[in-house]
Amino acid sequence: MPRSSKGYKVTVMLPLRDNAGTPIDRNTWAWWHDQLTALVAGFTDMGVVSGWWRGYTDENRRITMIVRSMREVQAIRKLLRKARFRFRQEAMYLEYHAVSFEEVV
């Protein structure tokens, strides 16, 4: 039988620029990278996607990760609350849903 477990698939979007069109600064990226590395075992960068939200057109990095519990989802939510200020955003995108996954070997 394959080893399978339950978890949550979390997707977040990170803007490459703030709403004024300025690239996100170095300290903010360094901070984000440290925070995410401390929080999750791994993530997948799904690439840059273009979007439109309340009059703003922007390019975002779409990042997905699998976490084991809602506690971790909550930790990501907390991180996004801080990121909202650092990335100078009105809101940050957070999507999650329960999944079953396997490490197929």
Add this chain to the structure above:
Amino acid sequence: MSLKRAIEPAAEALSPEEHEFLKQAEKRYRRNMNWFEFEDFAFGMRSPLFSRTRSHLDVLEHPLYLALKEMWLNLGEKQGLVAPSRREDQLARRKTQRSGTPSQERNRAQKRNVAAAHSSAHGRLSKSRN
């Protein structure tokens, strides 16, 4: 932190596998590899950083992580995807303001002295009025 300051201590503290990985990363860095691709290379599944024996918090202080992060941020800046941090902006601005011909610098110094003399004179005046 400059790249040199990040790489030199890293090179001494790394295992042979990590050292080889750092060399590979440096090659890609010098080739100006795409920022996203570099991130995938440096912090992705192939990276020796995330060995099973190392905790996430240990990774943050690992010299290889620090060196790779520095390269990643530098590449982002070079490719216009990352803005310099504000502190660096300020330092660069201060540097530019300071630079100039020696006579310009002398003039600025004289102006500063005059301004300082004025302000101390004002200070004395106001005190004497009180």
